[in-house]
Amino acid sequence: MSEVVTVAGVSVEPGTRRDIAPSASESFTGDRTTLPLAVINGIEDGPRVFITGAVHGDELNGIPICRQVLDRLDPSTLRGSVIVVPIVNVLGVQIGSRYLPDRRDLNRSFPGSHTGSMAARIARLLLEEVIIGSDVGIDLHTAANHRTNVPQIRIATDDDVSLGLATTFGAPFVLDAKLRPGSLRETAGARGVPVLTYEAGGPLRFDDDAIDTGVRGVFRVLRSLDAIDDAPAPAHDQPMILHESRWLRAERGGILELHVGPGDHVQPGQPLWTTSSALGAERASIEAEEEAYVIGSTTLPLVQPGQALLHLALPGDRLPSEDDPTEEEDEDDPDEPHVP
Ligand SMILES: [Zn+2]
Incomplete structure (x- = not known):
């Protein structure tokens, strides 16, 4: 028999689900802003897993992933407990923004504090009520503005778990x-x-492939932890492990024609993109310098010099690059200067 799980002062009995809405913030009129979450406490002992979506308020694919997981998880057969927070950044989601209204990036505001900024307080609430006490977390993101990501998990690969x-x-x-x-x-x-950061699709839309891969992935992790008996087949049988990545940037402004797309395996000398003027004159034609995988790309058809166009990664090797390889990581603030 599992133990009672207590979240935000609410006790959840074994074999039951409770939906809880602790206060996260308050409007200027005094209206309460909550952090809606569900606690599914299984009938038997097992791991505690948390799943978070929309830490960045414009990254929406995690919301339907969480809802589908909630639809299918059954506390009467679950071993352990699962805490699902479909929308962490409620205020950002309301205004379609990555950031909170105080212009802070919630994913730069942990561990937070009870007396700090709006972002710090929400971070602290999530840390104390959801993260601490869990065995594993899955944090669901998408690419930032005007970009898209192939479904991918980001972790420190030197951690075996x-x-x-x-x-x-x-x-x-x-x-x-x-x-x-x-x-x-x-x-x-x-x-x-340990937290798996899932990056899939782009902002402000629901992407069916990103959502399906994510739902399968969550259940497969739960199965792997022995929290459930059955899990769907993986979206991909043999994930490619990539150790280094970088964004390739436009050298010339112009109208963009990409010759490769997210997920493509490119070979040395393969054309990557062409930029041309409004009247059709070619300005730049870029080829791959080495074998790589395209794991993300811009979605904008018009480019300026310096704009990041393709996110390339090599398996098991290091790409020669003057850029910090994670400078453009979509967990990051795309406008933020390099943080060492
Ligand atoms: Zn994000």
């Missing part, structure tokens, strides 16, 4: 990604809670 779960998840790619200060993943990891 994370690597095993990331491979089980079944996204096409697993990317070794440095921990960013103040991120949910970094803060949880420092407290012994």
Whole structure:
């Protein structure tokens, strides 16, 4: 028999689900803003897993993933407990923004504090009520503005537990990604809670492939942890482990024609993109310097010099690059200067 799980002062008995809405913030008129979450406490002992969506308020694919997981999880057969928070950044989602109304990035605001900024308070609430006490977390993101990501899990691949779960998840790619200060993943990891960051699709839309791969992945992780008996087949049988990545940037402004897309395996000398003027004159034609996988791309057809166009990664090797390879990581603030 499992134990009672208590979240935000609410006790959840074994074999039951409780939906809870602790206060996260308050409007200027005094209206309460909540952090809606569901606690599914299984009938038997097992791991505690948390699943978070929309930490960035314009990254929506995690919301339907969480809802589908909630639809199918049955507390009468679950071993352990699952805490699902479909929308962490409620205020950002309301205004379609990555950021909170105080212009802070919630995923740079952990561990947070009860007396700090709006972002710090929400981060602290999530840390204390959801993250601490969990065994594993899955944090659901998408690419930032005007970009899209192939479904991929980002972890520190030198952590065997994370690597095993990331491979089980079944996204096409697993990317070794440095921990960013103040991120949910970094803060949880420092407290012994490994977190898989799932990056899939683009902002402000629901992407069916990203959602399906994510739902399968969540259930496959739960099965791997022995919380449930059965899980769907993986979206991809053998995820490619990628150890280094970088964004390729436009050298010339113009109208963009991409010759490759997300998920493509490119070979040295393969055309990547052409930019041309409004009257059709070709300005730049770029080829791949080496074999790589396209794990993300711009969605904009018009480009300026310096704009990031393709996110390329190599399996098991390092790409020569002057850029910080994670500078453009979509867990990050795309406008933020390099943070060492
Ligand atoms: Zn994000």
